[in-house]
Amino acid sequence: MEDAWIKFGQTVICGILLGGMYSLIAIGMTLIMGVMKIVNLAHGALVMVGMYVVYICATNYGIDPYIGMFIAMPVLFFLGCLIQKYMINRLVEVDSILPENQVLLTVGIMLVLTEGIRLFFKSDYRSVVTSYSSDTLYIGAMSISVPLVIGFIIAMAFTFLLHMFLTKSDLGKSIRATAQDRDAAIFMGVNSSKITMITFGLGAALAAAGGSLLLPLFYLFPDVGHLFTAKSFIITILGGLGSTWGAAIGGLVIGLSESLGATYISMGYKDVVGLVMFILVLLFLPGGIRSLVKR
Amino acid sequence: MLRVTNIDVAYKDVQVLWDVTFEVNQGEFVALLGANGAGKTTTLNAISGLLKVKKGSIEFLGKDITQLPGYKIAELGIIHVPEGRRLFPEMTVRENLEMGSLFPEAKAKRKDTMKKIFEQFPILEEKQYKEAGTLSGGQQQMLALGRGLMALPKLLILDEPSLGLAPVLVTQIFEQIKEINNEGVTVLQVEQNVVQTLKMCHRAYVLENGKIYTQGTGEKLLNDEHIKQAYLGI
Numbered sequence: 001m002e003d004a005w006i007k008f009g010q011t012v013i014c015g016i017l018l019g020g021m022y023s024l025i026a027i028g029m030t031l032i033m034g035v036m037k038i039v040n041l042a043h044g045a046l047v048m049v050g051m052y053v054v055y056i057c058a059t060n061y062g063i064d065p066y067i068g069m070f071i072a073m074p075v076l077f078f079l080g081c082l083i084q085k086y087m088i089n090r091l092v093e094v095d096s097i098l099p100e101n102q103v104l105l106t107v108g109i110m111l112v113l114t115e116g117i118r119l120f121f122k123s124d125y126r127s128v129v130t131s132y133s134s135d136t137l138y139i140g141a142m143s144i145s146v147p148l149v150i151g152f153i154i155a156m157a158f159t160f161l162l163h164m165f166l167t168k169s170d171l172g173k174s175i176r177a178t179a180q181d182r183d184a185a186i187f188m189g190v191n192s193s194k195i196t197m198i199t200f201g202l203g204a205a206l207a208a209a210g211g212s213l214l215l216p217l218f219y220l221f222p223d224v225g226h227l228f229t230a231k232s233f234i235i236t237i238l239g240g241l242g243s244t245w246g247a248a249i250g251g252l253v254i255g256l257s258e259s260l261g262a263t264y265i266s267m268g269y270k271d272v273v274g275l276v277m278f279i280l281v282l283l284f285l286p287g288g289i290r291s292l293v294k295r
Numbered sequence: 296m297l298r299v300t301n302i303d304v305a306y307k308d309v310q311v312l313w314d315v316t317f318e319v320n321q322g323e324f325v326a327l328l329g330a331n332g333a334g335k336t337t338t339l340n341a342i343s344g345l346l347k348v349k350k351g352s353i354e355f356l357g358k359d360i361t362q363l364p365g366y367k368i369a370e371l372g373i374i375h376v377p378e379g380r381r382l383f384p385e386m387t388v389r390e391n392l393e394m395g396s397l398f399p400e401a402k403a404k405r406k407d408t409m410k411k412i413f414e415q416f417p418i419l420e421e422k423q424y425k426e427a428g429t430l431s432g433g434q435q436q437m438l439a440l441g442r443g444l445m446a447l448p449k450l451l452i453l454d455e456p457s458l459g460l461a462p463v464l465v466t467q468i469f470e471q472i473k474e475i476n477n478e479g480v481t482v483l484q485v486e487q488n489v490v491q492t493l494k495m496c497h498r499a500y501v502l503e504n505g506k507i508y509t510q511g512t513g514e515k516l517l518n519d520e521h522i523k524q525a526y527l528g529i
């Protein structure tokens with residue numbers, strides 16, 4: 001009896017901690033979706049590239065992954081800006097290509113990133129081992145992995161900073177305004193092309209941050225991105241399209257359900273739990289968590 | 296101040312404006328009238344850079360702005376309050392107003408301007424922390440006007456500010472626009488509320504099927520036989 005409760009508590013806590021990092025990645029996707037009105041199917045590939053940047057920093061230069069993250073974020077911000085400006089934006093300017101079809105370009109970008117990385121790193125499974133990788137923390141009788149705890153705390157700090165940025169700064173408000181009504185934002189003097197580029201860069205940087213935090217917990221290989229694209233897509237739908245708060249909560253929900261699934265159903269089925277949640281949400285709560293908040 | 300010269304505008308292959316020419320002088324209150332689909336909104340969107348003109352030119356304060364992107368046109372002082380308000384529905388009233396004052400000059404005076412707007416529209420102060428999407432139609436129109444004023448515009452472009460408002464509110468909004476104009480802001484207003492607008496404006500242009508049909512002072516147009524028939528139902 002006692003043991004069952006410990007197992008349950010541990011499962012719940014680990015799920016929420018993991019979910020916090022998923023949230024960060026999904027918020028990046030949500031921001032991009034809000035402003036560009038497209039699902040960025042290259043999002044997971046950006047997470048993956050960010051992870052490789054941290055990996056290189058760690059293995060070649062001995063930089064701690066949590067420091068490497070602050071290198072991966074600007075690199076991915078820059079990469080995101082370039083992708084938006086020189087690839088996606090080209091399509092936006094062509095009237096005959098519907099916005100819905102711009103999604104296809106992001107699939108192309110995903111393939112290029114994945115195969116480009118494979119060219120250099122092969123398909124080998126890699127991981128970054130640190131002195132604290134296998135440390136655990138005890139809450140009562142429950143043992144929690146240290147990288148999970150650190151990752152969650154940093155992810156929440158980033159989420160909070162992002163919230164402050166979006167609500168307090170003019171640049172952040174311009175991003176929200178552009179997402180809500182692009183033409184009206186232009187009338188107010190917002191350079192919407194610049195905002196779109198910055199938003200894509202920001203989304204990519206958040207993807208990199210999330211990836212860096214997950215690196216001590218996941219194996220790294222070129223196709224790992226697909227997993228993150230799928231997760232963030234599910235979280236984004238679950239949260240309510242374009243809602244940052246929805247994505248934050250959605251991430252926790254998915255992390256939690258994966259963790260419960262892995263413990264009580266089977267390790268192999270943990271991703272299925274997320275998909276089942278996804279279908280349930282589409283069936284019963286098509287507006288996502290955001291529609292609950294709005295009553 | 297604003298000079299629109301022989302502009303043609305098309306949506307893809309469908310031409311909507313032909314050879315439209317008009318001007319607005321410093322301090323004036325000019326109305327642009329016309330039936331549904333005449334091309335009024337199209338004209339305004341061409342001025343504020345949302346649509347590209349096929350032919351002709353647009354000049355503001357002696358500067359050619361025909362090819363400028365929209366945000367640069369706003370920076371020059373042309374502020375467009377669009378048809379249907381187009382607020383940022385999930386931002387608060389206060390944030391909407393802040394969005395009006397992004398340029399350095401307006402930003403420096405953000406607090407003062409907002410205070411003035413709250414004096415003019417007390418309801419906005421009361422609702423400043425509510426999301427714009429939760430306001431009533433009249434309140435939204437006031438916010439749209441206020442957001443435009445936050446930019447300290449030189450030329451305020453208003454597209455049907457009376458749309459969907461009860462008659463009392465229409466009169467109220469019109470009085471406020473008149474007051475804004477009296478304080479020195481040049482106004483270019485599109486309206487379907489022909490009589491009230493003609494009584495209030497200095498001059499008006501009438502747009503029919505994408506062409507300027509006639510122009511003149513409000514008084515002159517109020518007595519024009521064609522206008523009476525077509526727009527006043529007399």
Ligand SMILES: Nc1ncnc2c1ncn2[C@@H]1O[C@H](COP(=O)(O)OP(=O)(O)OP(=O)(O)O)[C@@H](O)[C@H]1O
Pocket residue numbers: 306309311329330331332333334335336337338378487
């Ligand atoms: N985005 C668009 N694509 C294609 N045609 C358009 C578009 N917007 C407007 N039109 C067409 O251009 C013409 C002029 O439209 P516009 O919106 O300028 O009229 P308006 O005078 O503002 O009318 P209203 O009083 O109804 O607002 C109409 O025939 C309309 O069908």
Ligand SMILES: [Mg+2]
Pocket residue numbers: 335336337378454
């Ligand atoms: Mg119109």
